[in-house]
Amino acid sequence: MSANTRNLGLPIHELETPALCIDLPAYRRNVARMVAFIHKHGLAWRPHMKGQKAVELAREAVNAGAIGVTCATVYEAETMAHGGVRNILIANQPAGERKLARLAGLQAVTPVLTATDSREHAAQLAAAANEAGAAIPVLIEVDVGMGRCGIAPGEPAVRLAEYIDSTTGLTFAGIMGWEGHVLAFEGEEKKKKIEESLALLTATAQAIRDAGFEVGIVSASGSGTFRLSSAVEGITEVQAGGGVFSDLSYEKWGLDHEFALTVLSRVISRPSATRIIVDAGFKSMSVQHGMPKPIGLGPVKKIVLSAEHGNIELEEPDTAHRVGNTVAFIPGYTDSTLCLHDEICVLTDGTLHAVWAIPGRTGRR
Amino acid sequence: MSANTRNLGLPIHELETPALCIDLPAYRRNVARMVAFIHKHGLAWRPHMKGQKAVELAREAVNAGAIGVTCATVYEAETMAHGGVRNILIANQPAGERKLARLAGLQAVTPVLTATDSREHAAQLAAAANEAGAAIPVLIEVDVGMGRCGIAPGEPAVRLAEYIDSTTGLTFAGIMGWEGHVLAFEGEEKKKKIEESLALLTATAQAIRDAGFEVGIVSASGSGTFRLSSAVEGITEVQAGGGVFSDLSYEKWGLDHEFALTVLSRVISRPSATRIIVDAGFKSMSVQHGMPKPIGLGPVKKIVLSAEHGNIELEEPDTAHRVGNTVAFIPGYTDSTLCLHDEICVLTDGTLHAVWAIPGRTGRR
Structure with missing residues (x-):
């Protein structure tokens, strides 16, 4: 204590x-604004909890209209799942035999979507799933210009979708990208760069559909971009989380x-x-x-x-x-x-x- | 778990x-070197635990020859005290009624030396001590050039010692300073700046003694300075802690x-x-x-x-x-x-x- x-x-x-x-009324007003904005654009909200972590905040978001939560780590996802939160996405590539065994085991509590960006990683996810007799639903992370994780857009992503679809232990559920490299831009330039980045994501979704696979989820956006990226056609859900608090960085990145x-x-x-x-x-x-x-x-x-x-x-x-x-x-x-x-x-x-x-x-x- | x-x-x-x-053998070799160096200079070692925190590391240090530990917070001191560690110094000015009540209560477990640097703060320490029916042993923190906490050297420190000595609930135990502002200097310049800084501390100790008070403890030094400051006449103990691990910053500051x-x-x-x-x-x-x-x-x-x-x-x-x-x-x-x-x-x-x-x-x- x-x-x-x-x-x-x-x-x-x-x-x-x-x-x-936390100033609870101010937090709730921020949440209400985010939900209203995202819903107005016909999108689902799956707020990132990496900067929030407390399961009470996840419940607040879900009560306000979020479909579930996004996490950065298996531990965050475990906390959420055991706290009764559902529709969890790990927007990251967990690795290591023991970590993946935990992730596979967690699927028995609730399906936890997990990102992958290579055959090598997907094969390790599948091995853990099969060891546990589970199936892990996966999103392909596409690099939309951030230069961090993510497979290249287009053909490489289509081939990874084929691999996932053909691999026992994995279920292909969609794709995600994070346009974090445009945070510091402003005005029309920021809007243009977001549109260019997310066009790579939505075109990749289309290419995967053209190859015969269903792409249920096209997930993107953070709190420093969602006001612009929510208008991009083809995105289905928004990961923005930090805007529920805001801070001097988000203010700098254009959030009021x-x-x-x-x-x-x-x-x-x-x-x-x-x-x-x-x-x-x-x-x-x-x-x-x-x-x-x-x-x-x-x-x-x-x-x-x-x-x-x-x-x-x-x-x-x-x-x-x-x-x-x-x-x-x-x-x-x-x-x-x-x-x-x-x-x-x-x-x-x-x-x-x-x-x-x-x-x-x-x-x- | x-x-x-x-x-x-x-x-x-x-x-x-x-x-x-932690590479335990490497850590132990670092500890042995620190103890040998500090003891060679006839000083006591009370390593700072703010960057170590684990009570097992405190026990390791004490087993290797430390007289006790230095902490930055009341919580760290509570952890150490309840973990059986003795001779604890909080080299900081804890504030707030509830925090000071904890500090006063902790004196029943083991005396915990605490720094102060103003009458205003010392009076708050005394009030908490008296409320708990305890006595808090205090060190006066002297600003030796760092420009953070610490009373001015010389007369102001002497007057604070008089105040502490005359105040029920407090016991005057000595003084401390931290020459952290010289970390980035090198060679002879660093040596000279350390000597100048610590001369302010040792002269203050002498001035307090001249005013009729015993100054049992004259504490200073971090891991980026102790190789030079241990040679300064009049220091009685060294707070250096981070050197047990070392890192790229300490390497930059001259530690090998x-x-x-x-x-x-x-x-x-x-x-x-x-x-x-x-x-x-x-x-x-x-x-x-x-x-x-x-x-x-x-x-x-x-x-x-x-x-x-x-x-x-x-x-x-x-x-x-x-x-x-x-x-x-x-x-x-x-x-x-x-x-x-x-x-x-x-x-x-x-x-x-x-x-x-x-x-x-x-x-x-």
Whole structure:
């Protein structure tokens, strides 16, 4: 049990720090906007949980209209499946005999769609499935320009679909792609690049259909792209997840959602009138994709994060924040921040309403 | 229970990945070198556990000659105290009523030295101690140039010592400083800057003694400085901890220890002859202070880490690493990498010997 599970009903400034906090009404408004937007485009929403992890958040999304969830790891999928969530997709290529045995075993709880991008990997999935007497439904991941995982679009993907279809232990269910390489573009250029990327995906879906296979799922999109990619003809579902929280990175990538996730810290030292040292450093707030931003302070000159210290230098003197007072931060990137924590403090109107465990932590995949 | 606790006795390449692995003999050789060096200078060793966390590692250090341990948080100190470790120092200023109540309560298990750097903070420590009917032994943290926490050297520190000595609930035990701002310097310049910094600390100790107080402890030094700072007259103990593992940052900062901690990953995709995608991304390996370095690959052109993907671009084609094979990485910085994991796989001669929990995780402080 963590400290804050004892603190239900307390106002936010009395919580033990550092604490990862969710503003539940703001989160729900973000979710409602995402669902409405995606449904308006006739698409299904299968939000990525890699940056959310808590099974309560999966249930919230499903209650709001999601068809299921997307995961990055077998451990995340296990957590979701055992938590009663259904329609799970692992948008990644799990590897290793023991990991694949877990994945194959999980199919007995609920079918878990899994991505693959090579014969070599698909054969390993099939071996695990056959060993367990299971069938693993698979999506082919297509590289739409990201240059990470994914088979080349077109013919190579068609041949992989043929291989999957002919391989005992695997069921071909569709394809996916992730246009993450266009995140940083803006305006018309971003729209054009998304359309070009996803045209590779939808053309590949068509080529596989032309070869005689059903392509039930064409999955794509993250929170920094779905406002544009949802309009692309031929996509069937959207993986965008992080937009339920938003953060400074998503804002930079064009999303105007509310900041629903914050890190609460506490002042531990005031070495001078223009310096505030808080108890949240880089082990509480990621610096990946940019620094977190304190709320309610004057203009900030510089922030340096040590392991367990946040060192804030202000442009002007501050006498309001004393040792023991709290300072909340908007994360630079929620995905790399949430995974640093064991729990989420759920707040409604500034009061601790619940504490949700983050079971799909790193270190367990 | 994590996956790898089931895998005792297996060779490293069969472990579930990503896995944080310690080469136990290499770690022990590093520890032996640190102890010998510090003892040769007549100093005590109280290694910092913020980047080690596992209580087994604290016991290893104590068995090898450490007098106790240094911690960054109350939670780390609780873990150590309840794990039977004694002579604990929290080299930080814990704040908040509930946190300080825990700290005060912990004194009944074992005295836990705690840093303070202001009257305001010391008064809050005292209030918590008095509420619990306890006494908290404190060190004054002096800012020796780092510009983070710490009271100014000399007179301000003397006045704080007087305040502590006169305050019920607190016991004045000594002073500490951290010369972390000199890490990146080299050679004679580094030596000179360390001497200048620590002269501020030792002069402050003398000034406090001259005011009539006993200064039992003068604590300083990290793993990137202790080879030089151990020679400074007037220091009584060394906090250096990370050197037991070493990593690319410590190497850059002049330490020649063995790399005892690695992250084991597994190849999940081979999109081309010069690209290897592994299952360890920035949620398994920190990019703080520099990228991790894969072991046993040819020359690397570029590495990009996503959440759960490591995207390695090689200078030359590689056919040796297939999907399912393992690739180990030397961390860029072990302190920010270990805290991403729930457990350490302990290896001897490449075989899994034990799995140690990392209980002092972030999110619980």
